[in-house]
Amino acid sequence: MAEIALKSLAHSYLANPGSPEDYAIREMTHVWQQGGAYALLGPSGCGKSTLLNIISGLLEPSSGEVLFDGQVVNALPPEERNIAQVFQFPVIYDTMTVYDNLAFPLRNVGTPADKVHERVLEVADVLDLTPQLKRKAKNLSADEKQKVSMGRGLVRDDVSAILFDEPLTVIDPQLKWKLRRKLKEIHQRFNITMVYVTHDQLEASTFADKIAVMYEGQVVQFGTPRELFERPAHTFVGYFIGSPGMNLFDVRVRDGEVIADDTVIPVGRGIHDAVARARSNNVRLGIRPEFVEVHGTPVEAGIEAVVEDVQDLGTYSILSLRLGDIALKARIDEDSPVPSKSAYIRFPDEWVGLYVDEFRVEIDHE
Amino acid sequence: MNNKVRNNKAWWLILPMLLLVAFSAIIPLMTVVNYSVQDVFDAQTRYFTGTEWFVQMLNDPTLQSALGRQFAFSLTILAIEVPLGIGIALLMPKKGWQASAILILVTLPLLIPWNVVGSIWQIFTRGDIGLMGWSLRELGYSYNITRSPLDAWITIVIMDVWHWTPLIALLCYSGLRAIPEAYYQAARIDRASRWAIFRYIQLPKLTNVLVIGILLRFMHSFMIYAEPFVLTGGGPGSSTTFLSQALAIMATAQFDVGPSAAFSLIYFLIILLVSWVFYTAIMNMQKDKKDGGA
The missing domain is CATH 3.40.50.300 (P-loop containing nucleotide triphosphate hydrolases)
Incomplete structure (x- = not known):
């Protein structure tokens, strides 16, 4: 032992490896x-x-x-x-x-x-x-x-x-x-x-x-x-973990707000500052489908998304949503109402991860 | 079970195969059977003899001693060729240009026709111009295959080993290549010795190719004809007259078709019996013992 x-x-496996890919x-x-x-x-x-x-x-x-x-x-x-x-x-x-x-x-x-x-x-x-x-x-x-x-x-x-x-x-x-x-x-x-x-x-x-x-x-x-x-x-x-996997989308900061493909994503100060500090072209936010909040009617700080498809998997459903050019998945329990055309979604700060150059950056939530 | 629709028309599908086998094996064999139970004088005169030829042949001292020599020869060459072939296969390189080169070198003897092999060795062993014969004489050994039965015997055995060991080696080589790398890795993890790897991984995985190799070599060597015929002509005396040569003398030189036909059948049955017993014994080794398990 x-x-x-x-x-x-x-x-x-090569005799003279050069680049990391070798x-x-x-x-x-x-x-x-x-x-x-x-x-x-x-x-x-x-x-x-x-x-x-x-x-x-x-x-x-x-x-x-x-x-x-x-x-x-x-x-x-x-x-x-x-x-x-x-x-x-x-x-x-x-x-x-x-x-x-x-x-x-x-x-x-x-x-x-x-x-x-x-x-x-x-x-x-x-x-x-x-x-x-x-x-x-x-x-x-x-x-x-x-x-x-x-x-x-x-x-x-x-x-x-x-x-x-x-x-x-x-x-x-x-x-x-x-x-x-x-x-x-x-x-x-x-x-x-x-x-x-x-x-x-x-x-x-x-x-x-x-x-x-x-x-x-x-x-x-x-x-x-x-x-x-x-x-x-x-x-x-x-x-790789989870089914379906995590939602990931490119973000940047414009006029003091976090933007993903022209849509303003309402997030806390901590995430905003971290995105603003990132010195890279590869900055993404990630949230698991399980943690996306879905509402059928407009809510405060809710983003309107188009419902493209609903997959009923018995005990839960997987919603395919579209936010401009961004495709998102959200998981909702079987007893929650399923929005038909548009859904209002929120990303709770504690479940949002920031990924710079593919690696997670820890965020200081005030 | 009994309410199944029975349709036996599919039997017709074996008809072409049956015809083919009839012409290639059964009909020629039956003509031999036909001769073996008759005494033929000429095209019109023939007598039915029953088992007489068979009894006579089994009691013929010339054939008995040829049969004894034949068994001794087959067992000797198997005892040498099988271990030697396995050994060569184990030593052959696994990849790279060396593997191809060695493979070609090893295969070469297999490509030479039987009577040419006999001629090559006939020249090779000559005392005046043959490399082996001359060298042995120069070394002080009075080597002579036309005088000494022992020399003749050893030379024929060496010739057969030279000609046919490559077959066993090639079969084993292919068998060894088919063993997945994981077996060797597992053996290393299990801390197996080199001998244990051979005994418990390589040899078991070679069983099937070895069965084919041994059967082929047994049948081949049991029917050996051209090589000793060219090399020694069956001599000195009758010391290297093997079974098929004894039979050929009887059938073609003396034209005793009845007795030779009877003996051909006995010959055929011996090969069939030995092959069957060997094959069954090997296959039984792989089964579970009756008392064990499910």
Whole structure:
């Protein structure tokens, strides 16, 4: 068990990387605390798996250090890092039985047979594999095979951490939920650091206490699911988390007012001043559809928007609104009245985020 | 279940295949069966002999010893070619121009026709001008494949290994390339030794190509004819007269069509039986044991 730290870590698959785009992992410093359940969330190709392979030692980083409990492990191969990793597609040893598969990592380091037996039975019990123990692993179904793969990681009680690389890709939806619960249970029971790579926000937020969102080789935000939702630190987090994603629109200051495409946006002094201070062409306000206030009749400081479409999703509706050239989404509960032609919307100051060059700028509300 | 509409017209679809197989295999085979149960004197005179030829052939000491030699030969070359082929495949580079270059070099012997292989080795082993024969003599070993049965035997085995190990190597190479990288990564994570990786990942993944390779090599070597015929002519004495050569002498030189037909059938059945037993045994290894699991 260990704390895993990444210090000024960067990786490129090219021999002579030049621009930042050449890097699969851009320089980062990050700490995974001992015993935490973490998710690494991001779209395909953002560097999640690369990062995971660097932690496990399958890849050597171009620069920077990987530390386990303060010890630099860069030079250690995966065999010596004492780490477990579960891959996207189940890897099982075809000719062995399920029992032998689970025993394999222990036998490789010469663990006494009675200890092996005890651990295998315990792990098989946790994963509901006991009835399958005598079967050949080759003849199992895909989800049973993946459980065997996970079991090989769990069977070692001395591992520093278990890394999961989208382990539920091949699993049916109902079983996915079950296995995720199982993982959570295992985490609580064994108190092992777990890092779970996924591109599914639901999977990440049900499994992890803290989520690292990756985008173009960088960790753009590291926080609890709630923080990611309420205060996205990067426009990508706003867009990637939540369904639909955050509303973002360009703003500027004119005559002491915040303007978005010729429409005056009534916001507090703090936001106005922050927008005025921003030295960039890329200044945007962001607000989640859940936090947009929608009224059917004119209200004070309400902006009139055209209702273009209403999508009824059962317990709530998603409104597609238009404000000049700006398209907005708003979410309203099923019992609230749905405005038909025009809606009057307000943006509560505390839910409005300011993004300069894609990163959030904290606002001092007086 | 019984209220299904039954329509057996689809059986007609196998008719073309049936005709093809009839002309390519069944009819020629039946003519052999026909000869094997008759004694043919000339076009008009023939007698039905029943199982007489079969009994006679099975008791023929010449054929018995040829059969023994044949088994010894096939087992010897399999015991050498299979491990050697796997070893070569494991050593072959995985990518780059080296991979292509090695691939071509390894494949070359496979492209040479059988009797040409025999001729090449015949010259190669000559004591006066052959590189191998001359070198061995210069080194003080009185190498002579026309006199020493042991020399002849070893030379034929080496020749076959040289000619056919590439087939096993190529099959294994393709099998190894098909193993996903994740298996090797998982093995490293599981702290598996090099031997364990070979034993539990590579060898199991090679099972299917090896079954094909071993069956092909068994059938091929069991029917070997042209190479020893050109190299040693079956000698010295009859020490390298293998089964198909013994059969050819009987059928064409002595024109004993009845006995040779009977023996051809026995020959065919032996190959079929060995192949079937081998294949079934390997496939059974992959099944769950009866008492275990669901």
